[in-house]
Amino acid sequence: MNRLREHIEAITPLTDEEFEYVKTFFTLRKVRKNQFLIHDGDEVKYEFLVLDGIYKVYYIDENGKEHILQFAKKDWWMSDYIGFFKQQNSKMFIECLKEGEVVSLTLEGRNKLAADLHKMDHFFRIKLTNGYIALQQRIMMLLSGTPQQRYEEFVRLYPDLISEVPKKYIAEYLGVSRETLSRLYSNTNK
């Protein structure tokens, strides 16, 4: 749980006593490759903070086509946040691409933590702010980003993932063909 404490304290310092209380809300989970943390149609009970490993958050549309919403690695949060915050069933899958560990938190736990500790309300607000900015950047990329810009944005967001995630998933995330991705990749690494 030290990594959880480091993660929170990057935003707000906690006393030992506060952290002892905070950590009672989190559950540590080991995750194997190809394991699902959230499955389309299930109740969304948890959000997850990644301590280790690589994960893919995606959904499948009415025509059976897969769309990747985000990847997640150390220090990223992930869930089907629409389902989580609205307490609806999931429209997403979260699949582990590289084994690791996460801690899970329920919405009830999140709300109680935020209500009990002003520091944690602050922590969640800052995290949401960063998440909001990332989503807005994603929207702008989808609306007007060239393949080159989308690729550069991906490298900026996930510098260590470009070699860790199968190319077909990166192409899917960027909304470009694998041929285009290969071209971008070789241009950038010249």
Add this chain to the structure above:
Amino acid sequence: MNRLREHIEAITPLTDEEFEYVKTFFTLRKVRKNQFLIHDGDEVKYEFLVLDGIYKVYYIDENGKEHILQFAKKDWWMSDYIGFFKQQNSKMFIECLKEGEVVSLTLEGRNKLAADLHKMDHFFRIKLTNGYIALQQRIMMLLSGTPQQRYEEFVRLYPDLISEVPKKYIAEYLGVSRETLSRLYSNTNK
């Protein structure tokens, strides 16, 4: 400022004393049609809560094409949030489509309010949560929404705007041609 109080108290009740303090951070502004609240290249000093009127938040890409990020009406917040939170110059324009009133808040004011009053930290966290959900829905619509689904989402989000905003802007927001929009519009109103 009563409308500001109502807006906040829809999420968290305030004492008279607390609201007296809160309102010192906000500045009321009348806005005329076609006036700009934020202009591409300017410092992003404020976020705005709409008390009245209709506004368009958009940017212009490298090829001179306009992209609408959102519309805003009563009880919606708007800014160039990337520029606002990161204190960078704006990449957005906010233009008034129908005259009204807004209150403005600086980032410094926002942070001070949240630090001083746990209730306001809570308020901003809830607002950010709703904003996060809306952006995620927008991303899913952009990735996989059919024109019909995008139109229905727009009507759900902005029920009273469909008759108030010029059709060309709605078509632009949805990423469909004006002919497609007319067809969707007449299908839905049959």
